[in-house]
Amino acid sequence: xxxxxLNGVAVAVLLITGIAGGGEKMVKGWLGVVxxxxxxxxxVALGVENGVVVSEVVPDSPAAKAGLKTGDVIVQVAGERIFxxxxxRQVVARRPGQVVEIVIVRRLKEFRRQVELAQRxxxxxxxxxxxxxxxxxxxxxxxxxxxxxxRWQQKGYEEALESLQVQxxxxxxxxxxxxxxxxxxxx
Numbered sequence: 001x002x003x004x005x006l007n008g009v010a011v012a013v014l015l016i017t018g019i020a021g022g023g024e025k026m027v028k029g030w031l032g033v034v035x036x037x038x039x040x041x042x043x044v045a046l047g048v049e050n051g052v053v054v055s056e057v058v059p060d061s062p063a064a065k066a067g068l069k070t071g072d073v074i075v076q077v078a079g080e081r082i083f084x085x086x087x088x089r090q091v092v093a094r095r096p097g098q099v100v101e102i103v104i105v106r107r108l109k110e111f112r113r114q115v116e117l118a119q120r121x122x123x124x125x126x127x128x129x130x131x132x133x134x135x136x137x138x139x140x141x142x143x144x145x146x147x148x149x150x151r152w153q154q155k156g157y158e159e160a161l162e163s164l165q166v167q168x169x170x171x172x173x174x175x176x177x178x179x180x181x182x183x184x185x186x187x
Contacts, residue, residue, distance in 0.1 A: 027096045027119050027120075028092075028093040028094075028096060028119070028120045029092045029093050029094065029095040029096035029097070029098065029117040029118070029119065029120065030061070030062070030092065030096070030117060030118045030119060030120035031062055031063050031088075031092045031115065031117060031118075032057065032058035032060075032061020032062050032064060032118070033054045033056065033057055033058065033061070033068060033074075034054070034057075034058075035052045035053065035054055035055065035074070035088060036052060036053050036055050036085060037052055037084050037085050038051060038052060038073070040157055040160050040161040040164065041160075041164055043161070044161065044164050044165065044168065046073060046105065047105075047108060048073060048075055048105055049075075050075055050081050050082060050083045051073040051074055051075040051082055051083075051105065052073070052074050052082055052084065052085050052087075052088055053071065053072070053073050053074075054068055054069065054070055054071065054072045054073075054074065054104075055070060056070060057069060057070060061118070062115050062116055062117055062118050063115065065115075065116075066102065066113040066114065066115040067113060068102070068104065068113065069106065071106070072104040072105070072106050073104060073105040073106075074088060074102060074104050075104065075105055076101075076102070076103035077091045077092065077100055077102050077103075078091060078095060078098075078100040078101065079101070092117055093120075095117050096117060096118070096119040096120070097116070097118070097119060098116070099114055099115065099116045099117075100114075100115055101113070101114055101115075102114075102115050
């Protein structure tokens with residue numbers, strides 16, 4: 001087991017992605033970027049509803065070859081909207097060797113790039129044959145306990161985003177009013 005933090009909740013994550021045949025080798029896709037999640041306020045400021053920011057592009061990686069740059073916001077990969085760095089990793093991991101379309105936002109403009117995803121180096125792992133369907137069912141049920149709390153936190157983010165949007169509209173109205181007063185004062 002491995003422990004990760006998810007929205008402030010310690011969640012035990014058992015990495016079981018390729019168990020179907022037991023003992024199979026699993027190969028994952030690789031894009032070659034270091035990414036970071038964006039806060040709701042930054043998303044609003046950038047004028048995007050979802051995405052992750054590229055903080056570094058690995059030289060000679062698929063991302064570098066496709067022209068991705070530091071500061072790009074990846075909003076979609078292979079037709080799937082990206083809401084978190086974890087989400088991007090999962091989408092890419094499922095597609096080693098595939099050519100996918102990546103939608104990015106750079107300086108408030110949207111661009112589309114075709115990228116051939118590579119195979120992550122040294123990422124062939126043997127999965128144990130001993131993991132039963134019953135163990136998977138228990139694992140799934142264990143994590144269902146966290147679902148209400150995660151939904152509650154998501155609702156909090158949505159409410160914060162709505163609040164920011166309302167404040168932005170108020171500021172726009174105030175700016176219009178001040179511009180009108182300024183124009184009236186000139187006359």
